[in-house]
Amino acid sequence: MAEKITVGHVHMSGCTGCLVSLADNAEGLLTILDKYADLVYGLTLADVRHIPKMDVALVEGSVCIQDKLSVQEIKETREKAAVVVAVGGCACYGNITRFGRGGQPNQPQHESFLPIGDLIKVDVYIPGCAPCPQLIRNVCVMAYLLLKGTKEQQELATKYLTPLMQLAERGTEACGCDLMIDVINQGLCMGCGSCAAACPVRAITHEYGKPNVNREMCIKCGACYAQCPRSFFNFDVITEFEGIMELIDGALK
């Protein structure tokens, strides 16, 4: 058995739904912890107070800039982790916390929440609210292959993770409007319906084949645009779906 990688779960302003999603991998998670990753940091999961050095930080939640400790911890995470992954809509795009405007006991002055990418450089994005257990699982397996795999596995992992790194580069704002601006307005929509299937709040319907976003309902999680085959479609990876799915299944046996 090759060496394991070290992973931490860093909890910013999020609802713990992302962590629950990770845990929803059930036996898959146990296999990951058994074979591939040591959990070195995580609220309630590992008894460590200060952010340690680690290979991969899975960050959940946005950062409240009025909360000094959070600001300090996210910076520390960047220093200590080789790879920072923004897990879930809040860490990537602010998501539901974008609508925060303070006034909540017992810290009513906490009113400004930023996606972590506005404060530190983020390497990989996993958008969605909650992000799917299966995508978190896939990224964990690929991160392991990238850091500890054979040369061939490293190449595959790099190709797989590339669009998730490009999403991180793309920016910290997301909205159902991205479907209009970056897909329909760009002459790229072909009406498959992937976006509607991805939306956690059912804000998207299809009118004569094209997505129609109810913008009042949209929570800005970024799942629809990321899911759209016309946001990114990497032939070199997706064409190999059969082999890759077998590889991931096999890794978790």
Add this chain to the structure above:
Amino acid sequence: MERSSEVMEMGTELGKYKTCVSARSTNKEILKKSQDGGIVTQLFAYALEEGIIDGAIVAGQSDEPYRPRPFIATTVEELMTSRGTRYNISPNVSFIKEATRSYGLDKVGIVGTPCQMQAVRKGQLYPFGWRDVDSKIALAVGIFCMENFPYQSIKQLVEDHAGVKMESVKKMDIGKGKFWVYTERGAVVQLPLKVTHKYEQPGCHVCLDYVANLADVSTGSVGSPDGWSTVFVRTTNGDNIWAKAIAAGCFETKPIDQVKPGLELVSKLANEKITKNQKTVEERAKFGVNKALRNPYIKP
């Protein structure tokens, strides 16, 4: 210059496949209203009866003639109502998560165009919002596709160009270089494809797949004689199901090299589509003055 991953190697226009045959359903009832050899309906009907799937997302009927709407068929009778091609968008993939939730399906069948098969596979490898879906896709059947249309385009072609009321159409077909409209009363109107081109869905012009390369099994009329279909069996899963369906007597088949016009025409059309659309993708890179349109094959 960034190199886009869409660059197709020569000889890959038909995708990976294990076998290719010409086939048609042995069920006369299915053939009465199927578009071609009734492959899609027959394969789903077999899979439903055998418990390989417990429902299939198909293009169902809506309150407007020839306007499809995604629909989850859980019985053979329901499948029968979805037979035949409707040449406009049916966002079948929009039901993929709902099928596993409200409908409670654990083994989902789905039919779709090549782009919809791409959507399904992207969703399995990168499930951003498709929780608990990846392992429930039990049979993905792809249909060949040169282009698709918005509903209003089809209405305009049928009513304005062909002069036929949508309500009186019995069948529409694109084949032998023409768009055909058959009416309930037996009239046939044909339009040259140069008339239909401008009405196509714009998103189709960057599409680089003709024969649903990512389906488990994909099918279309091209390559086979009238009433028959060309079938590519692609994945291990598709191969298993197809073999069982053949053993159960669901299909008659002929070797593809023994039918006319055969695989050569499929290859020719696939190459034509991919070359033309590849060119469009390249032209988009210099669409404005030093301003490009977005290329999804490079980055999001």
